[in-house]
Amino acid sequence: PTCRLDTHSSRVWMAPAEACTNAGNQDCVMYKHFNHVIKITDFVAFMKLTVSWPPSHSDIQLMDLYGATVLKSTQHTLELQAGTDDDTHGEITLIGTGSLDAQPEIDCVQVDAGPPAPPHILECELDAEYKVEHAYDNGQGARGENAIIHFYQWEDDRSIRLIFREQPDMQIKHVNNAMVEERKTVGRNTVYYLDLFESFDATHPRTHAVTMELSEPTHHPPHIFCREEAPPSPPPRPPKPPPPSPPSPPPPPLFIRMAEACPLGGSVLQGHSRVDPTTGQDMMQVIVSPRIWDPDYVVVVAMSGSDLEISRTVNAHFAGKDQRGPTAYLMEFDLNPTPDATSSFTFNVLGRQPKLVTLQCRRVTRSPPPPLPPPPPPLPVETRVDPSQPVDALLLDSLVSPPAIAALGIVVVLLGSFCCIVARMRRTSRGGFKRELAPAHDDPTAEETMPLPYTGNVESNLAAVSKGSKWKVSIRLGKETVKLSVPTASAESAEELKNAIAAACRDKIGDEMTPRAWSAGRYSSMLIEYLDAQQEAVVLSSDNHFSEVKSARALHVRQVNGSSNASSDLSSADEEQGRNVGARGPARGQSLRATCEME
Numbered sequence: 001p002t003c004r005l006d007t008h009s010s011r012v013w014m015a016p017a018e019a020c021t022n023a024g025n026q027d028c029v030m031y032k033h034f035n036h037v038i039k040i041t042d043f044v045a046f047m048k049l050t051v052s053w054p055p056s057h058s059d060i061q062l063m064d065l066y067g068a069t070v071l072k073s074t075q076h077t078l079e080l081q082a083g084t085d086d087d088t089h090g091e092i093t094l095i096g097t098g099s100l101d102a103q104p105e106i107d108c109v110q111v112d113a114g115p116p117a118p119p120h121i122l123e124c125e126l127d128a129e130y131k132v133e134h135a136y137d138n139g140q141g142a143r144g145e146n147a148i149i150h151f152y153q154w155e156d157d158r159s160i161r162l163i164f165r166e167q168p169d170m171q172i173k174h175v176n177n178a179m180v181e182e183r184k185t186v187g188r189n190t191v192y193y194l195d196l197f198e199s200f201d202a203t204h205p206r207t208h209a210v211t212m213e214l215s216e217p218t219h220h221p222p223h224i225f226c227r228e229e230a231p232p233s234p235p236p237r238p239p240k241p242p243p244p245s246p247p248s249p250p251p252p253p254l255f256i257r258m259a260e261a262c263p264l265g266g267s268v269l270q271g272h273s274r275v276d277p278t279t280g281q282d283m284m285q286v287i288v289s290p291r292i293w294d295p296d297y298v299v300v301v302a303m304s305g306s307d308l309e310i311s312r313t314v315n316a317h318f319a320g321k322d323q324r325g326p327t328a329y330l331m332e333f334d335l336n337p338t339p340d341a342t343s344s345f346t347f348n349v350l351g352r353q354p355k356l357v358t359l360q361c362r363r364v365t366r367s368p369p370p371p372l373p374p375p376p377p378p379l380p381v382e383t384r385v386d387p388s389q390p391v392d393a394l395l396l397d398s399l400v401s402p403p404a405i406a407a408l409g410i411v412v413v414l415l416g417s418f419c420c421i422v423a424r425m426r427r428t429s430r431g432g433f434k435r436e437l438a439p440a441h442d443d444p445t446a447e448e449t450m451p452l453p454y455t456g457n458v459e460s461n462l463a464a465v466s467k468g469s470k471w472k473v474s475i476r477l478g479k480e481t482v483k484l485s486v487p488t489a490s491a492e493s494a495e496e497l498k499n500a501i502a503a504a505c506r507d508k509i510g511d512e513m514t515p516r517a518w519s520a521g522r523y524s525s526m527l528i529e530y531l532d533a534q535q536e537a538v539v540l541s542s543d544n545h546f547s548e549v550k551s552a553r554a555l556h557v558r559q560v561n562g563s564s565n566a567s568s569d570l571s572s573a574d575e576e577q578g579r580n581v582g583a584r585g586p587a588r589g590q591s592l593r594a595t596c597e598m599e
Contacts (some may be wrong), residue, residue: 146210165188373410
């Protein structure tokens, strides 16, 4: 290989410190800056090169580096190691301070041994490709690497292994579209176990890629394994698909202002859009931002398209749609009384070629509250009793008198109203309890947390739960929510399940954040909820079969007051909102492995 300095792309200059100029000082100290671009012909992957400046007038401070990593640095010398040709494209860029020498000395050295072979298709049939997006090392402790793993095939909840050879101190963080299940050090190799988990929202669209940040630059690309063991008879390796063409830039988002006749003002913005792979329909997010938030107005969004449906409305209530033709719709929304900090509401549109047309509003007249019940009638005037009249006749006359009949009617009306209010409160509390566990019907990933149907046959339901299935657990601790992934094989009773949940939180968030009672093995304040086969909310206890809990995929855990009064209230709430399900059999003491992350 041959290295040379690209003089057309390289430059040196004098400039003051940015902090000094921002402070408005006139007498700022000037610093020497350089930006050198090195071109490499006959490129060899992981080759080494040395860049040297004259020692008499150089104090090199490297600020950024592209296409290579720093092996060793002094005040006037840098020893670098290039990456692969896909990373550098035959070019290395150095940005730093300390010298105005426009012609530093560059020496290229080829490595003695080549890198290990790239992952074979049998090691990961998902056809994963590891690529370094940016590596940095300024010689002062700030070093690392930003990498991305592209998958040409994708499976949610799929476990993969990353093996970093000869790097025992490797750490990864800021992982997107996957969860870190476990980290091991085997000899001088670091092994990471990741669980693929990709979800759709406006800020993280589906890319079939996992991004991460590494604590140090990789010496070689890590080996990626997707299989637990090698297949008995591997098929021939299919040809690698061509690299995807660069995506075309997305069109600018559609922005429409509120009609002038509407006093609310504001605008509507078209957010992220994509095609639903299951139905082939277009899915689009819409963001409406009124300048004035007034619940007495109904916001009307006019749209064009066909078969349009509204879902995932946030900060407002979808009042209904008015179809004015084959492709014309008016979507009406009621504003919530109290918005969040954004003062805007969002919703998703699913259909064929949805498009925003106009934004309007209209004032609505709310129905007045029901009138107060009439005051009770005045007390009857005291009458004198005729001693000559029988007592039974006097009592009958008092009951059939007009004031007594009116008072009796008022009591009957008030009693009926009270019964209706209590029945509605019970239905509302039961519906809210079920919504905490049941996924939304319009959530595209809702199938991931739906419980398995419980048929009543213990053996058939236990066989349906695979060895690698897990509970998706959500724990509310005060204002924080903790998400856990607990293997279903780790618990065979209610007590073992509580032990598993408490142990997972201690492993990941520490004893300080875990409730003290749970750390001490006292679980009277732990309330576990799930949905049964009839989609009814159920509170876990130790009365009935535990096999129904094994068939559920989602659990909701809350911390309640552990006092006697709170326990009594909690028992009453359990009897009202769902039936209790308990454990069967003694504890087995199985080892637990779970993952939790702060939301």
